[in-house]
Amino acid sequence: MSQANDLSPACPTPIARYPQVLLAHGGGGRLMHQLLERVFLSAFSNPWLDTGHDAAVIDAGGARIAFTTDSYVVHPLFFPGGSIGTLAVNGTVNDLAMAGARPLGLSAGFIVEEGLPIETLERVVASMQGAAREAGVSVVTGDTKVVDRGKGDGVFINTAGIGLVEHPCRIAPASVRPGDAVILSGDVGRHGMAIMAVREGLQFESAIESDCAPLTAPALDLVSSGVDVHCLRDITRGGLASALNEIAGGARVGMTVDERQVPVREDVRGACEILGFDPMYVANEGRFVAFVPTAEAARAVEVLRGHPVSEDARVIGRVTSEPAGLVFLRTVLGATRVLDMLSGEQLPRIC
Amino acid sequence: MKFIDEYRDPAAAGRWLAAIRGLVTRPWTLMEVCGGQTHAILKYGIDELLPREVTLLHGPGCPVCVTPLEKIDRAVELASRSDVIFCSFGDMLRVPGTDRDLLSVKASGGDVRIVYSPLDAVRIATENPDKQVVFFAVGFETTAPGNAMAVYQAKRAGLGNFSVLVSHVLVPPALEAILGSPSCRVQGFLAAGHVCAVMGYSEYIPIAARYKVPIVVTGFEPIDLLHGVFLCLKQLEEGRAEVENQYARVVSELGNRPAQALVREVFGVVTRAWRGIGEIPGSGLGLNEAFAGFDAERRFDLSAVGPRPEPAECIAGQVLQGLRKPHECQAFGTRCTPEHPLGATMVSSEGACAAYYQHRRVVGGQEGSR
Numbered sequence: 001m002s003q004a005n006d007l008s009p010a011c012p013t014p015i016a017r018y019p020q021v022l023l024a025h026g027g028g029g030r031l032m033h034q035l036l037e038r039v040f041l042s043a044f045s046n047p048w049l050d051t052g053h054d055a056a057v058i059d060a061g062g063a064r065i066a067f068t069t070d071s072y073v074v075h076p077l078f079f080p081g082g083s084i085g086t087l088a089v090n091g092t093v094n095d096l097a098m099a100g101a102r103p104l105g106l107s108a109g110f111i112v113e114e115g116l117p118i119e120t121l122e123r124v125v126a127s128m129q130g131a132a133r134e135a136g137v138s139v140v141t142g143d144t145k146v147v148d149r150g151k152g153d154g155v156f157i158n159t160a161g162i163g164l165v166e167h168p169c170r171i172a173p174a175s176v177r178p179g180d181a182v183i184l185s186g187d188v189g190r191h192g193m194a195i196m197a198v199r200e201g202l203q204f205e206s207a208i209e210s211d212c213a214p215l216t217a218p219a220l221d222l223v224s225s226g227v228d229v230h231c232l233r234d235i236t237r238g239g240l241a242s243a244l245n246e247i248a249g250g251a252r253v254g255m256t257v258d259e260r261q262v263p264v265r266e267d268v269r270g271a272c273e274i275l276g277f278d279p280m281y282v283a284n285e286g287r288f289v290a291f292v293p294t295a296e297a298a299r300a301v302e303v304l305r306g307h308p309v310s311e312d313a314r315v316i317g318r319v320t321s322e323p324a325g326l327v328f329l330r331t332v333l334g335a336t337r338v339l340d341m342l343s344g345e346q347l348p349r350i351c
Numbered sequence: 352m353k354f355i356d357e358y359r360d361p362a363a364a365g366r367w368l369a370a371i372r373g374l375v376t377r378p379w380t381l382m383e384v385c386g387g388q389t390h391a392i393l394k395y396g397i398d399e400l401l402p403r404e405v406t407l408l409h410g411p412g413c414p415v416c417v418t419p420l421e422k423i424d425r426a427v428e429l430a431s432r433s434d435v436i437f438c439s440f441g442d443m444l445r446v447p448g449t450d451r452d453l454l455s456v457k458a459s460g461g462d463v464r465i466v467y468s469p470l471d472a473v474r475i476a477t478e479n480p481d482k483q484v485v486f487f488a489v490g491f492e493t494t495a496p497g498n499a500m501a502v503y504q505a506k507r508a509g510l511g512n513f514s515v516l517v518s519h520v521l522v523p524p525a526l527e528a529i530l531g532s533p534s535c536r537v538q539g540f541l542a543a544g545h546v547c548a549v550m551g552y553s554e555y556i557p558i559a560a561r562y563k564v565p566i567v568v569t570g571f572e573p574i575d576l577l578h579g580v581f582l583c584l585k586q587l588e589e590g591r592a593e594v595e596n597q598y599a600r601v602v603s604e605l606g607n608r609p610a611q612a613l614v615r616e617v618f619g620v621v622t623r624a625w626r627g628i629g630e631i632p633g634s635g636l637g638l639n640e641a642f643a644g645f646d647a648e649r650r651f652d653l654s655a656v657g658p659r660p661e662p663a664e665c666i667a668g669q670v671l672q673g674l675r676k677p678h679e680c681q682a683f684g685t686r687c688t689p690e691h692p693l694g695a696t697m698v699s700s701e702g703a704c705a706a707y708y709q710h711r712r713v714v715g716g717q718e719g720s721r
Contacts, residue, residue: 020458024445031690200467269352275467278394333364333573335396337710343689344445 024344028238028283031344033246051172052250054095054234057165066101068092069160077124077154079198081190081209085128087285088157090214091236093135097219098232098288100171101163105140106132108159112144113152124155135214137161167223173250175230178321181297182255183290185218185310186211187263188240192282193271202274208267213286218307222290225303231291238342239281243289244327245341252324257317257339259331277346280329280339291319358572364400367577371584372402379587380406380536381580382529382673384522385543386413387571389703393710395573405580408536408673409703411525412543414490415442416671416695416702417625422489422518423448424656429485429516429647430456430463436479438472439487440494441465445689446698449659469494469501469515476505476513485647488515492546495519495636496610499617502638502645514647519636520623522546523554528631529672530562537673539583541569541576544598549614551606555594563592570598617642626695627661627668667694670703677707684708 018025025035041049048056055068072088082090089106096103108128112121132139139159169175190211197208215234223229231251235243240262248255264272264279272279286309292300297315304313329339357363383389389409392398398407411417427448430437437453444453444463457463462482466472469486476484488498498515505513522543529535542555547568555566565586569579579597586593596602614636623635638646647653661667664682669675677683677696687693689705696702 018455018458020455022454022458024454034690266352269355273352273355331394331396332359333361333395333397333400335399337393337396337399340709 022344027342027345028236028242029342029344032238033341051174052246053172054098055101055163057099057101064165066096066099066163066165067160068095068099069158070095071156071158073153073156074195075153076195076198077120078127079210080194080207082212082285083124083127084155084157085124085126086131086212088159089128089131089135089137090212090285092159092161093137094215094234094286094288096161096163097215098171098234099163099165100167100169100219100223100229100232101165102220103135103137103161103163103216106137106159106161108139108142108157110142110144111152111156111158112146113154114146114149116154121155124157131214135216169223169229171223171229171232173231173233173247176247176251176253176291176319177230177293178253178319179294180230180291180319181294181300181315182244182257182317182319183292183297183300183304183313184240184262184316185215185288185290185304186286186312187265187268188235188284188287189264189268189272189279189282191285192239193268193277195283196275196277197271200275202271204267204270206267208271211284211286213309215286215288215309218304218310219288221307222300222303225299227292227296227300227303229290229292229300232288234288235284237283239279239283240287240289241278241280241327241339242341244339247289247291248327249325251319254320254323254326254328255317256320256328256330256336259329261314261316263312263314281342281346294318355572358570358574359395360574363574364577367574367581368400371405371577371581374581374584374588375402375404376588378404378406379538379584380408381539381541381583382408382410382537383541383569383576384410384412384526385546385571386416386702387545388541388543388569388576389413390706391571391573392576393706396710397573397576401580405584407580408676409670409706410540410673411529411625411628411671412491412522412546413671413696413702414494414520415446415698416667417520417628418443418446418489418518418695419624419626420449420659420661421624421656422516423452424659425648425653426453426487426516427451427456428653428656429651430461431459432483432651434483436462436464436475436482436484437487438464438466438475438484440467440489442698443487443489445692446695447692469498470504473501473505473508473510473513476510477508480512482512483650484513486513486515488517488519491520491522491543492550492614493543493548495614495618496549496607499614502617502642503613505645506642514645514650515638516647517637518623519618520625521620521634521636523558524631524634525625525628526555526558526566527562528628528634530558530564532672534674537564539565539587540567541579541583542566544568544570544575544602547596547598547602547606549607549610551604552594552596552602553604559592559594565592566594568594568596568598568602570601624658625671627665627671629668662693665694667696667704670696677704680704
């Protein structure tokens with residue numbers, strides 16, 4: 001019982017000391033959040049941005065319009081279960097879905113590296129169009145730039161999306177309340193390990209496929225089901241652990257999650273064991289968490305299970321009033337520990 | 352998953368915990384040697400589940416943590432050269448040198464690459480004949496055979512552009528250094544299973560006898576750790592001090608002989624400095640004369656990078672020797688965090704300070720009780 005009791009629960013480190021941007025600043029962990037706060041949020045601060053949600057909701061003459069953007073840089077461009085094109089559509093569609101918005105249209109900006117085979121670009125665009133069709137949205141405007149060879153990784157894509165909010169819920173981290181149930185839509189870690197397995201040349205009996213998928217249908221069904229949805233968050237970079245920490249921080253609440261309730265597929269677990277990764281921190285592209293009052297949790301799970309993309313939805317934990325900003329994990333052995341946000345990226349361990 | 356799930360089974364864990372509770376009659380202090388064990392103990396909350404009488408101290412077995420500042424500075428120096436591709440295991444990249452870490456070197460344009468195997472670095476050297484490829488050969492006996500194989504293959508292939516920056520360390524001399532300290536609190540060891548998979552455990556038998564301390568070779572899964580704790584406590588309660596092998600599915604008494612032979616061919620025992628602890632005689636491996644041409648410290652002039660003082664505030668050395676716990680440090684969680692580590696024990700996920708920060712930062716009255 002010594003110094004530790006004097007610690008502030010929130011990370012007290014003021015600002016990153018690194019004078020340059022590191023790759024780890026893009027890893028979805030604490031370094032990235034420091035960068036966002038120091039550079040972007042301080043400069044752009046406004047009521048919409050400051051809600052810290054996946055999409056801003058703007059009143060437009062009586063209609064509520066959700067607006068979001070995301071950029072996609074991934075290597076390899078094609079991987080089992082998807083491509084940079086399907087990510088670019090689903091990532092932005094999902095950010096709209098997390099505001100409970102029906103997508104109206106997407107923009108697509110391409111930054112193409114000199115030398116990229118046109119055939120590759122065609123395949124990327126075809127996969128994008130396929131994903132857009134599946135998500136029920138059109139790419140309605142776009143832009144293309146070409147950069148010198150060596151100044152891009154084949155192709156970078158930015159998409160922005162607008163969507164219509166037609167439900168009364170105030171979906172935002174600030175709406176999360178102690179006593180809410182934490183619902184996870186399915187197994188975690190697939191996208192990140194699909195990419196890692198290709199990059200590291202890991203061979204399994206069958207390839208791990210990315211979970212890349214649109215979440216519009218289950219999200220819209222949930223918000224129109226009468227369930228009082230407090231918050232939705234797709235769990236992407238930084239994995240489940242980072243998403244929960246972001247919400248806990250934004251809502252100034254605590255959380256306790258039961259590790260045994262978080263599904264991880266066998267092949268994903270195997271790849272994580274080999275590479276020394278924790279599935280709690282591995283990226284997903286077709287999973288989300290929902291925060292609803294506990295009394296409505298069973299109904300919410302039932303609604304989500306009606307959709308193939310969230311057929312494995314389940315309650316994984318509860319929101320608590322204390323300690324604000326912290327997520328606890330009840331381990332498989334029944335002990336309780338902090339489930340922290342990662343510092344930067346997960347780095348492979350030595351042995 | 353076979354060979355994993357049975358060692359994470361909650362019911363089995365409950366049985367071992369009950370057995371441990373039934374066994375313990377007085378306070379005991381054990382040390383798990385390996386950082387991988389520390390990580391698993393905190394990740395699964397095993398220290399929280401053990402009876403109050405049992406204190407676990409976290410040992411020096413984290414290669415990231417014990418690599419001296421001078422070596423990190425030399426790695427930074429090499430990685431900054433425009434003619435060098437610097438290859439390393441991932442978690443060395445965030446270890447702070449005096450001024451910078453390898454991640455910062457990479458951001459400044461240095462060609463720093465994460466590899467999973469030292470043989471990947473050999474391949475990179477083959478593919479880049481106009482570059483010098485340096486591999487950061489760190490670790491305990493566990494990584495020594497792989498690193499030895501890389502040097503061996505480079506020599507056989509006549510690769511003139513491959514070299515290694517060596518900072519290899521050995522477990523038994525470190526245990527003796529800890530046991531020989533007048534302030535030693537350790538009454539029993541959980542020895543590092545994967546080190547013993549390579550080396551066997553015969554070299555621990557004289558240590559157990561000389562210092563009258565039980566040493567249990569232990570694995571890394573929760574059931575392994577609980578079983579290891581049980582065996583160690585049983586010896587202590589019965590007044591025995593022997594070497595036992597909990598991790599028999601992986602470890603044999605004599606270990607992996609071909610791997611040992613390769614290590615002996617490439618490396619010889621040398622005196623090494625341990626970050627936070629200091630020099631320990633005969634505690635490391637260096638390249639033998641026949642392979643000295645592959646020593647990056649001979650190939651490049653690094654004489655400008657000498658020994659540096661550690662940040663005065665960091666108590667990593669005391670943590671690594673089990674003298675103090677991470678949260679007993681004034682800087683823990685405030686001036687020292689995983690984003691801005693003062694010492695290497697806050698860097699690697701195997702480091703005791705990082706494990707405490709990540710899993711035990713807040714303290715509902717539990718923290719510090721063991």
